[in-house]
Amino acid sequence: MAGIKRIGVLTSGGDAPGMNAAVRSVVRTAMYLGIECVGIRRGWQGLITGDIVMLNGASVSHLLSKGGTILYTARSEEFMTEAGRKKAVGTCKLLGLDGIVAIGGDGTFKGALELSRLGVPVVGVPATIDNDVGCTNYTIGFDSACNTAIECIDKLRDTMQAHERCSVVEVMGRNAGFLALYVGIAVGATAVLVPEQKLDFEKDVVEMIRRARLAGNTHFMIVVAEGVGSAVDIGNRIREALGIEPRVTVLGHIQRGGSPNARDRETATRMGYCAVNALYEGRGNSIIATQEGGIVEIPIEEALKMKKHLQMDRYRIMEVMQYGAHKV
Numbered sequence: 001m002a003g004i005k006r007i008g009v010l011t012s013g014g015d016a017p018g019m020n021a022a023v024r025s026v027v028r029t030a031m032y033l034g035i036e037c038v039g040i041r042r043g044w045q046g047l048i049t050g051d052i053v054m055l056n057g058a059s060v061s062h063l064l065s066k067g068g069t070i071l072y073t074a075r076s077e078e079f080m081t082e083a084g085r086k087k088a089v090g091t092c093k094l095l096g097l098d099g100i101v102a103i104g105g106d107g108t109f110k111g112a113l114e115l116s117r118l119g120v121p122v123v124g125v126p127a128t129i130d131n132d133v134g135c136t137n138y139t140i141g142f143d144s145a146c147n148t149a150i151e152c153i154d155k156l157r158d159t160m161q162a163h164e165r166c167s168v169v170e171v172m173g174r175n176a177g178f179l180a181l182y183v184g185i186a187v188g189a190t191a192v193l194v195p196e197q198k199l200d201f202e203k204d205v206v207e208m209i210r211r212a213r214l215a216g217n218t219h220f221m222i223v224v225a226e227g228v229g230s231a232v233d234i235g236n237r238i239r240e241a242l243g244i245e246p247r248v249t250v251l252g253h254i255q256r257g258g259s260p261n262a263r264d265r266e267t268a269t270r271m272g273y274c275a276v277n278a279l280y281e282g283r284g285n286s287i288i289a290t291q292e293g294g295i296v297e298i299p300i301e302e303a304l305k306m307k308k309h310l311q312m313d314r315y316r317i318m319e320v321m322q323y324g325a326h327k328v
């Protein structure tokens with residue numbers, strides 16, 4: 001659409017591997033279409049304060065492999081207020097921005113909806129290691145974060161095996177168990193605790209460790225999603241129930257760092273491309289999503305109402321693996 005001359009791009013919320021690849025794709029696509037691209041730094045807060053950097057094809061070179069986000073990220077309290085959002089609209093007017101590509105998770109998209117209601121076209125690109133955005137079956141950064149967690153847990157397993165210990169590992173995911181479940185399956189955990197499944201400590205933890213021990217194992221790996229609660233508490237309960245001395249590791253922010261893997265680089269590139277084309281073709285106020293492998297655009301309001309559930313069939317497979325391993 002000839003009307004689009006200049007767009008802004010920002011990253012907001014928790015960073016995720018692949019955010020930079022998405023920024024690169026947005027900028028390169030905009031350049032191709034003859035659209036100027038302004039980087040908004042520090043998320044929605046930067047749109048309020050006018051914290052900007054001009055971006056061009058060259059300034060996003062060598063970004064594909066970089067973790068973090070060159071645009072910085074933040075969670076803005078001020079943008080939650082009407083006064084803050086009005087200031088942001090003022091910045092868009094001042095800079096002559098015809099649209100915004102907002103890269104982040106659900107929190108970012110709630111902001112996008114509010115801004116779009118004030119007349120600024122916004123397209124969202126889902127990026128969070130939690131994979132908890134309802135409208136899309138994949139969010140940029142999830143696969144890389146899983147791989148980071150797996151690498152760490154494989155290392156933990158070596159030392160747990162050597163000392164014949166029980167490891168309790170807490171992974172991120174906010175209120176969702178996607179990261180914990182995928183990682184738990186991939187490391188062959190003794191037990192995986194996710195917030196979507198009501199915890200029965202005796203059955204889900206004590207019995208799992210006991211069965212593993214009866215089957216001849218002398219080290220145990222318990223993966224806990226942060227949404228379940230503290231891994232330290234789980235460790236204490238294991239000590240009380242079984243009289244063993246677990247070692248607790250909270251993987252924390254290490255899961256958000258590092259170079260994005262192939263899936264995240266490729267998805268980020270496709271999503272960034274689609275986001276700019278949506279704005280160019282006059283389809284603002286949407287979220288770019290993956291559904292059944294393909295990319296779709298979903299109106300923000302509708303997208304925010306969509307719910308995604310942890311795949312209980314995967315949870316079941318994980319249980320079968322555990323059961324089969326411990327069958328005596």
Ligand code: F6P
Nearest residue numbers: 014128129130172173174226256
């Ligand atoms: O949403 C991404 C995430 O890493 C969550 O998994 C985690 O709960 C949260 O962000 C941590 O946020 P902060 O960076 O503010 O500690």
